[in-house]
Amino acid sequence: MAIISVDNLTHTYGAHSPFEKHAIRGVTLDIHKGELLGIIGHTGSGKSTFIQHLNGLLRPNEGRVLLDGVDIWENPKKIRSVRFRVGMVFQYPEHQLFEDTIYKDIAFGPTNMGLSEEEIDRRVRQAAAYVGLDESLLDKSPFDLSGGEKRRAAIAGVMAMEPEVLILDEPTAGLDPRGREQILSMIQDYRRTRGTTVLLVTHSMEDVARVADRVLVMSDGRVAMLDTVEAVFSRAQELEAIGLTVPAVTKTLMLLQRAGVTVDTAAYTVEQATAQILSLLGGDGI
């Protein structure tokens, strides 16, 4: 079932000016309830513009965005409620922490929703637990936290609004391998526990391969591919042609295929590739 349906969405920046740029050109797609959708595309492919339409930060020039079957712009005065239902975590969200304690920062969203104090407290503590922030950090100033902790606090602020759809724009950018791993497993746990639909915008094919159910590949403001991870990675040559890189193990299998070896290039993790190569070599190795 679709939680968000996008119907012929078109967006042009600076229309009728010399700087006119068609950022989104007639995108139509459904986002399924509860799925984890990875969104990839190189800079300028339109992915940031696209996600900003999903919670009404941008208004389409043409086309519609339906949330649970209702056009989000049906009543423009109520667009705020859409932003509570579709939560957005921007790139480098830690730059947006502004309160004097982490608690107040996480509470900012729920407070704006007009919830009771007990409910706000419950949500703040639960969101902090989801992102793995210790309760003792809640009374600290954001300045006292490490970069990774700050980022998790910023994500908790959006989770505390308990959105039905959570959109994260490059949540692992600039983190070291351990930090990336923590954020990704946290997102997976959160989604498993709550059943929230998650959209993950990333440059990292490896991240997409690890966590996504389906992948949306954008190029030049259009949908280039929308399919399962396996199906998308099996089109590695097309991905490279639109400026994206495939995981290095997929690349290795592609090279073997080009040399005449029968392999399935849809493999994208080290484990999958290992299994394939072992079977090529005749079972349990040599």
Place this chain on the structure above:
Amino acid sequence: MDMLRAIDLRFDYTYENEAPQVVLQGVDLAIEKGSFVAVLGHNGCGKSTLAKHFNALLLPTGGQVLVADMDTAHEDNTYPIRRLVGMVLQNPDNQLVSTIVEEDVAFGPENLGLPPAEIRARVDEALAAVDMTAYKDHSPHRLSGGQKQRVAIAGVLAMHPDCLLLDEPTAMLDPQGRREVLDTLCRLNREGMTVVLITHYMEEAALADRVVVMDEGRVVLDGTPRQVFAQGERLATLGLDVPQPTALCAALRQRGVDIPADLLTPEECAEAILALIQK
């Protein structure tokens, strides 16, 4: 000859009323002129603090740092050192100062008080070196991340440094932008520039001549990329990865396949597997 040298370098941050926070606890490292060194380590391991010592942005609280044999602790050396060692940071938006690309690149040489003809020549040369000549009249904020970062590198090149120090210059870039910046660095290094690259991307470190791994303010591994990445388990305990093809080889070796442990690229890995199949 050593371009950069740290001798038992120690550094701690001291805040009022708090115990000093030790960041570097005895780093000994010599970086040869003309080499390409990648520095790896998880966040907080001290690698950025080390880099800041190499152009005298920070001064040691113990030990010594020499840049082309000049001691960073002597104030008279500060400016000559900063001209020799140019620094490029993570976020290109924080490093560009002008509204026109070529004016931005001219900022450094102008501050050196060079004659206009010399500035012109340096700007043209620096933009050509990063392949951005076609954009010299453009406005930096309309460029892609990779292009902006190359303009930032050009700004440093126009100072005619002997060494480039880059602190996660590709962290905010997409794969295309990362490739552009890395291609530029590899080319500059081939032409003789000493390059020190701090990065979280193992694939980038694999391009260097030498990989230095830091942990808790010390150098814990130091060798060629092959030597360092062959130690996958050790790297994992340090919170680091190996390139995917290396991980693939390690997994195969674990299952008894006789494949080298030090392969870094998909090309090498595919070739070794082909050789096994044909055997």
